[in-house]
Amino acid sequence: MKHCAIVGINWGDEGKGRMVDLLTEKYDVVIRYQGGGNAGHTVVNEFGKFALHLLPSGIFRRGVLNILGNGVALDLENLWTEMEQVRSQGVDITPEMLKISDRASLLLPWHRMLDGLEEARLKDRAYGSTKQGIAPFYSDKYQKKTLLAGELFDREALRAHALQLLEWKNLTLTGVYGAEPVSPDSLMAWLDDFGEKLKPYICDTSKLLREAQNAGKSFLFEAQLGALRDLDYGIVPYTTSSNTLAAYAPVGSGLPEARIGEVIGVVKAYSTCVGEGPFVCEMFGEEAERLRKAGAEYGAKTGRPRRVGPIDLVATRYGVRMQAATGIALTKLDVLSDLKEIPVCTRYLLDGQETDDFPFPTLLDRCRPVLTSVPGWQQDISGFRRWEDLPAEARSYVEMIEKAVGCPISYVSVGPERDAYIFRG
Ligand code: GDP
Numbered sequence: 001m002k003h004c005a006i007v008g009i010n011w012g013d014e015g016k017g018r019m020v021d022l023l024t025e026k027y028d029v030v031i032r033y034q035g036g037g038n039a040g041h042t043v044v045n046e047f048g049k050f051a052l053h054l055l056p057s058g059i060f061r062r063g064v065l066n067i068l069g070n071g072v073a074l075d076l077e078n079l080w081t082e083m084e085q086v087r088s089q090g091v092d093i094t095p096e097m098l099k100i101s102d103r104a105s106l107l108l109p110w111h112r113m114l115d116g117l118e119e120a121r122l123k124d125r126a127y128g129s130t131k132q133g134i135a136p137f138y139s140d141k142y143q144k145k146t147l148l149a150g151e152l153f154d155r156e157a158l159r160a161h162a163l164q165l166l167e168w169k170n171l172t173l174t175g176v177y178g179a180e181p182v183s184p185d186s187l188m189a190w191l192d193d194f195g196e197k198l199k200p201y202i203c204d205t206s207k208l209l210r211e212a213q214n215a216g217k218s219f220l221f222e223a224q225l226g227a228l229r230d231l232d233y234g235i236v237p238y239t240t241s242s243n244t245l246a247a248y249a250p251v252g253s254g255l256p257e258a259r260i261g262e263v264i265g266v267v268k269a270y271s272t273c274v275g276e277g278p279f280v281c282e283m284f285g286e287e288a289e290r291l292r293k294a295g296a297e298y299g300a301k302t303g304r305p306r307r308v309g310p311i312d313l314v315a316t317r318y319g320v321r322m323q324a325a326t327g328i329a330l331t332k333l334d335v336l337s338d339l340k341e342i343p344v345c346t347r348y349l350l351d352g353q354e355t356d357d358f359p360f361p362t363l364l365d366r367c368r369p370v371l372t373s374v375p376g377w378q379q380d381i382s383g384f385r386r387w388e389d390l391p392a393e394a395r396s397y398v399e400m401i402e403k404a405v406g407c408p409i410s411y412v413s414v415g416p417e418r419d420a421y422i423f424r425g
Pocket of ligand 1: 008012013014015016017018039040041042043044225295331332333334335413414415416
């Protein structure tokens with residue numbers, strides 16, 4: 001079986017966690033390859049409802065190996081808290097089921113401090129960070145000033161390296177921001193505490209993946225956020241600090257030689273966006289509030305109300321191309337069920353010219369959406385499981401998106417539960 005990546009096509013929150021939870025059944029290994037605890041993948045299954053931040057969504061399936069690859073921002077404390085939370089809901093997590101790459105860099109307590117301090121300094125120009133330390137973490141990783149998870153196994157060497165970094169980081173904390181320095185004791189206590197808890201899970205995951213691939217096992221690569229948040233190809237600077245594209249999955253997972261045969265791009269049936277930055281198709285007022293409520297569009301990590309709008313075909317086509325999607329999972333179609341007319345953003349108007357192309361980031365503020373509307377179906381579709389049972393208007397809506405973005409829609413999701421979907425093949 002081919003390896004598969006499940007990725008976001010838009011701004012994130014498309015329902016990737018729900019798709020990974022569904023599809024893990026078919027795969028042997030699920031790997032998170034980028035990002036950190038800043039996102040929330042909501043999963044609803046037989047154990048209950050979960051907002052996963054760092055744990056791979058395959059954690060609920062017996063017999064599935066879950067891996068946190070070298071590309072993730074490994075916050076030991078947040079990961080441990082999340083594991084304890086998931087365990088408290090009746091899900092077993094053992095070192096046989098979860099492996100952490102020894103090459104993953106550690107997100108340290110000062111990364112979260114710096115995230116908050118910088119957003120406070122920026123005041124009304126803040127990026128809308130979730131303050132989980134992701135941007136400071138990746139900056140330090142590129143400066144080669146982080147610790148690797150594998151260093152936890154040699155305490156003396158770890159201490160020497162950690163104290164070197166601490167000396168450097170305190171210059172920024174105290175000198176630039178006027179904050180309290182981090183003390184060597186508190187840093188070492190943090191590393192000792194969470195390091196001991198998580199050491200049993202840390203190993204050479206590249207070796208493990210290579211062996212698994214040689215044994216014919218299939219992998220599912222799980223991304224966080226969406227194409228428009230990619231550090232290189234997204235709406236810079238309103239992106240995340242890592243690469244959210246499927247193309248990065250082999251590198252961030254620990255098996256750069258892996259070939260991905262299938263890329264499922266997750267698209268929501270309308271648009272949502274968390275945080276700052278241009279959002280061309282944004283709706284306001286009552287219409288927006290109704291959609292937000294119908295879709296329960298409040299951040300899984302922060303509880304922040306998400307900005308909402310109609311489906312944006314320009315951005316979605318761009319996301320599909322950036323992800324090299326071979327198929328689409330369209331989620332939350334049921335949320336549109338009440339609408340008599342469904343608005344759709346078909347093109348952008350930029351300086352008086354209509355365009356199908358997603359513009360350079362700095363031009364987005366000058367774009368206006370070109371809107372049309374299509375008939376709604378005005379009936380509850382959450383119970384449907386076969387394509388031919390869907391109302392004609394719902395099928396037309398799906399086919400319209402499929403045609404506009406040039407990629408087959410293989411799955412249509414009509415509810416948050418594991419089985420609430422239609423497979424179109
Ligand atoms: P992710 O980060 O891409 O996994 O997305 P989130 O978890 O942040 O947001 C998706 C939300 O939509 C979650 O609350 C899911 O339970 C919910 N969801 C996913 N698919 C559907 C669907 O088809 N219908 C409805 N009503 N909710 C869905």
